[in-house]
Amino acid sequence: MTQPLDDGPFYHGTKADLQLGDLLTPGFQSNYRPEIVMNHIYFTATRDGAGLAAELAAGDAPPRVYLVEPTGPFEDDPNVTDKKFPGNPTRSYRSSAPLRVVGEVDDWVRLTPEQLQAWRDRIAAINAERGEIIN
Template identity: 70%
Template sequence: MNYELATSFKDKPSDKGPFYHGTKADLQVGDLLTGGGNSNYKPELKMNHIYFTALVNGAGLAAALAKGDGRERVYVVEPTGGFENDPNVTDKKFPGNPTRSYRSEAPLEIVGEVTDWVRQTPEELQNWRKKLANNKGEIIN
């Protein structure tokens, strides 16, 4: 990956929203989502950021893969501070951020909930879980 190209996207998020966050947590409009929780993908890692996307189906996938026993939920969120392209996908895999994935050290405010998104089949979810279990890459925190 070209470091200069990756760096050029860091402080220039390419989206204005709407933004979504997928989870299994039961939350309400007005609640704030913050970093500091354990990673869904590496549970021993405490995350410094809160992650979100401009793709409702991407948030739905994140909800399906999230830890917990609650139902999958996709919330419409608004960043309360600055945010950047997620370097775990943008800088490593997808220059230009086609996944429309972001992260922020500032909280995200829940402003609504979406109930209609494309859900993965059990087979697709199993394939995603296998990919994640076999991923040896480092998470940029």
């Protein structure tokens, strides 16, 4: 993997209740296609992008955004980079190495119920077309 030219800070959105120092690791179900176990842990350099991921994450717990630091090499997320957007305007990344939780942030933009439903509908339509997840 080639190290992307992004110094962060980096964020991860989830519904998990995490503590400082916890490690986020690959090997869990995709939030978008639960039949797929992910080989990577995903993160972004945008708070609101992590907030979107947190809102869309599986489960009923409140969405949370954590400040994280990669513990190993990472690469551009191929699910959005070049495949869907030229370059990496979403500043989205993935790693097979853990991410360490170094803080929690609460100043991210929450979605309205209508916006959240629109995103869920969009993901359902992509899944119906069986859009490939690069794992």
